[in-house]
Amino acid sequence: MMRVILGILAGICLAPGIQLVREYLHITYLSHYPMQTDKTLEWLQSAVDMFWKFLRDPNGPFLGHGKIIEY
Numbered sequence: 001m002m003r004v005i006l007g008i009l010a011g012i013c014l015a016p017g018i019q020l021v022r023e024y025l026h027i028t029y030l031s032h033y034p035m036q037t038d039k040t041l042e043w044l045q046s047a048v049d050m051f052w053k054f055l056r057d058p059n060g061p062f063l064g065h066g067k068i069i070e071y
Contacts, residue, residue, distance in 0.1 A: 016054075016061035023051040 005025070009018050030044040055062055 014061070020051070020054055023047060023054060027051060
C-alpha cells in the first residue's frame with residue numbers, strides 16, 4: 001500500500017498533504033533498514049526533523065488553518 005499511496009492521493013489531496021505523507025513514508029522506509037549506520041541515522045533524523053517542521057509550521061497549511069492544534 002505504501003508503494004501506491006502517493007499516486008492515489010495525487011488526485012484527491014492538496015500538495016501540502018502529499019508532502020507530509022511523503023515525509024512520513026520516508027521515515028518509515030529509513031526506519032526499516034535491516035542495519036543502521038551513522039549515515040542512515042543522520043538521514044532518518046533529518047526526515048523526522050523535516051516532518052515535524054512541516055507539520056508544526058505556524059504559517060503552514062496545518063497549524064495555520066486549524067487542522068492540527070498544538071498544545
